[in-house]
Amino acid sequence: MGADPHCGAEISVEKETGKTILNFLKHMLNQKLIDGLLMPVMVPSGDSYAWILMKDSTLVDRANPLAPVMPVQGAKALKSLTRKGKSDMTVAAVMRPCEVKAAVELSKLSQVNLDQLILVSYDCPGAIPLEMYSQDPAGKESHFRSMIEGKQFEEDSVKPVCQFCTDFSVPASDLHFALAGEEGSKPVIVSCSEKGSSLMDKMGLKTSHDLTPWENRVEEIRKAKSKKREEIYKTVQHMVEGFDNLLDTFSDCIGCHNCQSACPICYCRQCYFDSKEARPEARFLLEQAEKRGGISFPQDKILFHVGRMSHMSLSCVSCGLCSDACPVSIPVARIFSYVGSQTQKAFEYDAGKTAGEALPMKEYKMDELQEIHEMIKSAESGEVPHE
Amino acid sequence: MSKMLKMVSDAEKSIVGFLKYLLDSGKVSGVLTLRQINESGSVDYGLVTRSSELDRAVPLMPVMPVNAAEILSNLTPSRKPLAVVVKPCELRGFIERIKREQGSLENLLVISQTCGGVVPMKVSVKSKNKTLTADYYKAVARGEIPDHIRPTCKACEYFVPMTADITVSMIGEAVSSCRIFLNSDKAVSMAEGFDVPAEDGELDVSITESHLVKRRNERSRLFKQIESEQKGLDDLLQVFGKCIGCHACSRVCPICYCTLCDFESRHFDQNVTLFEKELDQKGGLRLPPDTLFFHLGRMSHMSFSCVGCGQCTDVCPAEIDVSAQFMRTGEMTAARFNYVPGKDVSEEIPVMVFKEEEFQEIGE
Numbered sequence: 113m114g115a116d117p118h119c120g121a122e123i124s125v126e127k128e129t130g131k132t133i134l135n136f137l138k139h140m141l142n143q144k145l146i147d148g149l150l151m152p153v154m155v156p157s158g159d160s161y162a163w164i165l166m167k168d169s170t171l172v173d174r175a176n177p178l179a180p181v182m183p184v185q186g187a188k189a190l191k192s193l194t195r196k197g198k199s200d201m202t203v204a205a206v207m208r209p210c211e212v213k214a215a216v217e218l219s220k221l222s223q224v225n226l227d228q229l230i231l232v233s234y235d236c237p238g239a240i241p242l243e244m245y246s247q248d249p250a251g252k253e254s255h256f257r258s259m260i261e262g263k264q265f266e267e268d269s270v271k272p273v274c275q276f277c278t279d280f281s282v283p284a285s286d287l288h289f290a291l292a293g294e295e296g297s298k299p300v301i302v303s304c305s306e307k308g309s310s311l312m313d314k315m316g317l318k319t320s321h322d323l324t325p326w327e328n329r330v331e332e333i334r335k336a337k338s339k340k341r342e343e344i345y346k347t348v349q350h351m352v353e354g355f356d357n358l359l360d361t362f363s364d365c366i367g368c369h370n371c372q373s374a375c376p377i378c379y380c381r382q383c384y385f386d387s388k389e390a391r392p393e394a395r396f397l398l399e400q401a402e403k404r405g406g407i408s409f410p411q412d413k414i415l416f417h418v419g420r421m422s423h424m425s426l427s428c429v430s431c432g433l434c435s436d437a438c439p440v441s442i443p444v445a446r447i448f449s450y451v452g453s454q455t456q457k458a459f460e461y462d463a464g465k466t467a468g469e470a471l472p473m474k475e476y477k478m479d480e481l482q483e484i485h486e487m488i489k490s491a492e493s494g495e496v497p498h499e
Numbered sequence: 500m501s502k503m504l505k506m507v508s509d510a511e512k513s514i515v516g517f518l519k520y521l522l523d524s525g526k527v528s529g530v531l532t533l534r535q536i537n538e539s540g541s542v543d544y545g546l547v548t549r550s551s552e553l554d555r556a557v558p559l560m561p562v563m564p565v566n567a568a569e570i571l572s573n574l575t576p577s578r579k580p581l582a583v584v585v586k587p588c589e590l591r592g593f594i595e596r597i598k599r600e601q602g603s604l605e606n607l608l609v610i611s612q613t614c615g616g617v618v619p620m621k622v623s624v625k626s627k628n629k630t631l632t633a634d635y636y637k638a639v640a641r642g643e644i645p646d647h648i649r650p651t652c653k654a655c656e657y658f659v660p661m662t663a664d665i666t667v668s669m670i671g672e673a674v675s676s677c678r679i680f681l682n683s684d685k686a687v688s689m690a691e692g693f694d695v696p697a698e699d700g701e702l703d704v705s706i707t708e709s710h711l712v713k714r715r716n717e718r719s720r721l722f723k724q725i726e727s728e729q730k731g732l733d734d735l736l737q738v739f740g741k742c743i744g745c746h747a748c749s750r751v752c753p754i755c756y757c758t759l760c761d762f763e764s765r766h767f768d769q770n771v772t773l774f775e776k777e778l779d780q781k782g783g784l785r786l787p788p789d790t791l792f793f794h795l796g797r798m799s800h801m802s803f804s805c806v807g808c809g810q811c812t813d814v815c816p817a818e819i820d821v822s823a824q825f826m827r828t829g830e831m832t833a834a835r836f837n838y839v840p841g842k843d844v845s846e847e848i849p850v851m852v853f854k855e856e857e858f859q860e861i862g863e
Contacts (some may be wrong), residue, residue, distance in 0.1 A: 148778060150786065153783075155736075155740035155741045156733070156736050156737050156740045157737050157738070157740055157741055159741060160740075160741035160743075160817060162740065162741075162785050162790070163785065163786045163787075164783050164784065164785055164786070165774065165778060165783065165784050165785075165786050166778075166782065166783035166784075167778055167779075167782060167783070168781075168782025168783055170782075171782055171783040183741065183743045183817065184743050184744065184787070188787060189786035189787060190786075191787075192769075192786050192787035192788065193771060193774060193786055194771060195768055196768055196769070196770050196771060197770070197771060198771070199771045199774075199775070200771070200772070200775060201775055201778070242816060242817065243816075243818065246741070246817070246818055359537075360537065360539075363536060363537050363539070363541035363543075364541050364564075364624050366564045366565050366620070366751070366814075367565065368747050368750050368751050368814055369750065370745055370747040370750070370814060370816070373745045373746060373747065373750075374743070374745050374816070381759070381763060381764065381765070382758070382759050382763070386750075386758065386759075387758065388758055391573065392573070394573060394574050394575055394576060394577055394578075395578060397546060397573060397574055398528065398529055398546070398548075398574070398577065398578070398579060398581075401529055401546040401547070401548045402528070402529070402548045405547070405548055405549035405551075405552045406534075406545045406546060406547040406548060406549065406552040407545065407546050408536065408543050408544070408545055409543060409544040409545065409546070409565065409570045409573075410543075410565060411573075436816055437743075437745055437747070437816045438816075439620050439621065439747070439813055439814040439815075439816070440620055440621070440624045441621065441624060441625070
């Protein structure tokens with residue numbers, strides 16, 4: 113997994129891309145290549161989606177593999193399925209690249225078992241913020257469809273983190289639907305792993321399609337998004353530099369910890385900050401208040417965010433679920449995406465890209481982070497380290 | 500006749516003055532109050548021990564970043580006297596927590612207000628609490644329901660605090676003056692020595708009664724709206740189907756005090772074989788599971804203690820009006836037990852007492 117796309121094949125194409133994908137998957141199900149499918153299905157109220165594991169083909173017809181929103185991170189659905197061990201069924205899950213990446217990270221954290229799972233991704237134009245979608249579901253549905261059909265991958269109506277997502281086409285999955293090709297080109301199925309290739313073989317697909325035009329187009333979009341990423345990171349940088357800026361950034365935080373609850377990476381059943389250990393005694397609180405003239409509630413506002421950053425930013429996939437979940441509109445996703453990009457850079461790690469790779473914190477390398485070693489050495493010798 | 504302090508400045512200034520007096524005279528060691536924490540207007544709860552720190556206090560501001568009931572649980576039992584300024588539903592939430600051994604009134608001087616309701620979190624954060632408040636206070640002074648408050652606040656019948664030591668009169672009160680009612684002996688003795696001497700006075704019931712009529716109308720309107728949504732499982736799925744399972748509603752709920760909700764515990768981790776079986780039987784299943792089960796479970800655990808504070812609705816990322824649903828269910832369950840949550844600290848919560856003669860109809 114995580115290798116460059118092996119090979120691509122043309123598939124039978126319907127009028128709508130969603131239908132094309134659905135037919136392909138249905139074919140896999142009917143041929144008994146898989147036992148079940150995990151896809152988004154619209155909820156009864158018609159203004160959101162839920163993950164449904166299905167084998168009934170009438171249910172498959174109701175699914176929308178290209179849902180405009182991501183109310184629940186797909187990796188969380190996979191976690192609930194395989195947290196206690198691998199499945200005997202072969203399940204294909206159709207998810208956004210960031211969901212695939214989160215699933216890969218969770219597999220490293222022993223929360224998802226990938227053995228019997230087929231991860232299927234697609235070139236993702238981004239997700240529409242949940243709040244905006246629920247105000248006008250019908251309008252947003254047709255808007256999103258036109259984005260897919262018109263191959264518009266640089267739209268501003270998607271979440272801020274999606275606008276600058278450079279991994280919108282990262283095929284860390286087993287199978288990938290290449291949708292972002294040149295104008296007028298048809299969707300192509302790409303295998304990205306041995307699992308994927310063997311499935312394509314079994315389906316008798318001719319894997320000789322030239323992927324170059326698609327790869328070129330993806331690279332072009334990636335460059336544009338990368339530029340946007342730098343611009344947005346510049347506006348975020350100061351928000352996390354120094355304690356005063358952090359205080360200001362998180363001043364409206366109510367301590368609900370919903371960012372953590374929506375985060376696919378934060379898998380702890382009980383966050384330390386919600387545990388009994390983190391709850392000080394009444395006497396201690398008053399003593400603190402007396403010492404300082406006053407203390408704030410909720411307690412540990414900044415410590416919580418900084419703690420969470422240090423725990424999960426190395427695995428942050430910039431899916432943006434935290435921002436959707438924040439009741440006071442703090443741009444948590446942009447902040448964590450920026451911090452994650454910095455921590456991942458320091459360890460030359462790319463969250464969710466490769467399944468076999470160890471998490472940086474689980475691996476000791478004698479030669480890494482030499483610059484910190486230098487800083488300690490110069491501090492010990494009394495020199496002031498330069499910036 | 501009960502006692503009151505007749506103040507010549509607006510309610511906020513008056514109560515801050517009184518709080519400063521309490522701190523400076525050493526009658527209390529700390530004050531829990533809402534306060535502005537930065538120039539841009541963010542507000543949080545602070546436990547303040549120095550009276551100069553009270554310059555930034557906004558004790559009566561119509562916002563609720565957190566339901567203070569949980570903070571009071573963390574601060575009590577207090578070894579030293581504290582004055583706390585909370586909204587009536589926060590006090591009721593705390594009373595319900597005390598019944599669950601999550602706090603104590605010992606050493607607390609509870610100050611509350613006749614409450615005009617609070618502004619939804621998103622609105623208060625966006626406006627930085629500046630533009631709305633002037634209109635809000637005017638409406639409250641006229642005895643009207645302000646426009647932009649939470650739907651559950653509009654429908655709240657318990658805007659007069661039931662067990663506070665001190666009540667600041669807000670509804671129907673002139674903006675430029677204020678009356679502070681001393682409801683308990685503790686309150687009267689705390690006010691002894693204050694610049695303004697206590698005089699006889701009673702909260703004007705005619706004003707609160709006529710306001711109550713308006714709130715009751717709003718309540719029946721809201722409940723009528725959701726009545727059809729609660730008839731059966733399919734209706735409930737219409738409402739809760741879009742729930743994303745973040746459980747933020749339970750985390751901000753003043754009643755849900757469990758450190759780890761059962762629905763997040765190992766008990767609810769399922770073996771994959773169970774999913775396989777269900778998939779075979781039904782053809783499809785939702786992941787993560789237990790969406791509706793969670794809400795029904797929470798309802799059965801806490802609805803009779805629901806104080807209708809509205810925090811759950813404010814934090815729901817899926818924009819479900821959780822609060823209206825729980826408030827209505829709560830009213831119905833509590834009514835079966837003749838119970839009013841947060842009214843009386845000595846009253847047991849209904850499910851803790853067994854009465855042989857109750858619910859005979861179910862036995863039949």
